[in-house]
Amino acid sequence: MASLASTVSLLEQEAGWRDLRAFLWRAEASDTLELLLLGEADPAERERAVALLEAMEAVDRDAFALLRAAIQRGEGREALAPWLDVGFPTGQHYDVLDHVIAGVLAIEEPDTPLSRLPPEMVFYQPTPARHIVDGVLRAAIAADDVVLDLGSGLGHVPILVHVLTGATARGVEREPAYVTRACEAARALQLAGVTMRVGDARDAEFTDVTVFYLFTPFIGTVLRDVMARIEHEARRRPIRVVTLGPCSRTFARMPWLHSDDPDPEASDRIVVFRSALGGR
Template identity: 40%
Template sequence: MQGNFTLQHYRLNPEVIEARLTAFERNAELFTDDNLAARAVVLDAVQQVYQLLQLNRSDARWGAHLRTLKQQANALETRLREADAGFFQTLRHVIRSGEHNAASLRRLFDGHTRYRPGRLGQIHRGYDALDALVQGLIRAEQVPEPVQALDRDMVHYEPTPARAVLDLVDQVQLTADDVFYDLGAGLGHVAMLVHLMTGAAARGVEIDAAYSRHAQGCAEELGLPDVQFLNCDARDPDYADGTVFFYVHPVYRKRIGSRARDPSQRGPQSAHYGVHSRCLYLRRRPAAMAAVASSRSRAGTCASRL
């Protein structure tokens, strides 16, 4: 789908813009439910059209076209967003009604990402269409402003790329017998994705009340009673029931380790996801997690099976 208006902005004329918008309008495939990735490209192109119109608002050659092109772009954007809304409404209904299964959801997710299972050390830099899918699913556009001011030792919220969660699920291999904790859960997409793909009970720990309320409301809307969010400092809960932990700040490792179950009770696995390296690494010795976390990055994200 060619939606790039960024090349040679100043040489594009109104007729070219109109022709491209018209081509998008006539592309019926673009508006099918599952063509989310293509719509994201065109929505980006529409935003660039708005920028071009603003840039050329004083150019006499564009004067007669500004209003009609803006109306055309607005109408196209509305159709695209309505198609997205219909897709997300259907997806929420399928999840809420229990019609989904982990395999069908995984096929959907795999179709919207460049991540491919079985290739260790993949770089998860930036975001892709899967993140747009997940953000729409959890209604990220409705997120309120955070209410919790960060102390010096707190970590700012940076959403984990959704494909890194697929990587996590593939490497750690959670089951319905696990209890997964996401520390610093933000809007909750990691906990919800892990539960949907593995059946593991999931707990998200988030200090910001606005984020926590939003995440809990989304889990309830999707009918996920085994996904719960705790509004508290990540160092405070009792993690005795936890088997897998996913977190940003390695200082939490010591707090968790003193409260979690004996590692000998479960098959030990651990993983480290570096915010800077953007890779997820599987480790077999949980005792090595503290060293891995501190040596990789103080801003790394870790997953540890206990």
């Protein structure tokens, strides 16, 4: 492996990472520097490496600020376009797109204690950003949709879906501290089409929703009750249900939904279901 000194020298001469769009370049270079720093004792070499890391973070911050300004002008989709070619993504891991989206959306973690999680309700874990993009594309979400994220956590899904499509995007989340942070982030980005409410998914307003999103937020009787309410809507009008995680398997067994996915029980990627009444 190269030494810290030689890596720092190479990067100091390299212009590539200074490009505002070169998030991946900077992320990979930062990982390498941080790894090499672990084995470096020389204070002067450490100082050079830390200065380089700070310079890379500063470029990221400038790039995030430009993307945030584009979102505030209503030009988020165009501005994020260079990072939206996600292919057919799988897996639960996070990648450089999550780093970009986290920097751009700037959603703060709550600093107050979280409430106790009731039985059958799943703890917070955000959907990896590439799956959100994939869901938007494969469910053909558009500006005339009303999207509801059931168990919306810190609000990444409603916020990103609205930015990418113009759809009305809502979230319902049982943990008030998450909803506070999600609403602050949506407000700072001036996104009038995004609302997040504190509540139980079993009691949320479903009547105008065209796309339901679930990243396995609950199991057992809670999932059963919510599914019964989604079924009620599906029997009246065209809806789509977009799922990620083990709950896809449960939806795949519902006769009132169909999917053209070759494996609708897959748990490591987005699965799109449509009600029998059709629609997009």
